[in-house]
Amino acid sequence: MVVGKHNQPLCVLCYDPIPKGRADMNHVTCIPCQEIEDRKNPQVHTVTIGFNKGAYQYVHNPDDLRTVHKK
Numbered sequence: 094m095v096v097g098k099h100n101q102p103l104c105v106l107c108y109d110p111i112p113k114g115r116a117d118m119n120h121v122t123c124i125p126c127q128e129i130e131d132r133k134n135p136q137v138h139t140v141t142i143g144f145n146k147g148a149y150q151y152v153h154n155p156d157d158l159r160t161v162h163k164k
């Protein structure tokens with residue numbers, strides 16, 4: 094859950110405020126983003142979306158790994 098000023102819950106995708114009633118139901122996205130995500134992943138709902146998004150960040154280029162580990 095992303096939280097802004099005055100503990101206002103914010104959408105994890107676009108950072109627009111989420112209506113309180115919606116946040117209380119453990120939604121972490123605003124309604125427009127939810128609709129987009131539902132279209133992309135019809136089987137995925139609510140809180141898992143943010144984590145799935147992170148998990149999709151694969152490293153495709155072996156050179157990127159070397160860059161990441163270099164100091």
Ligand SMILES: [Zn+2]
Nearest residue numbers: 104107123126
């Ligand atoms: Zn949103």
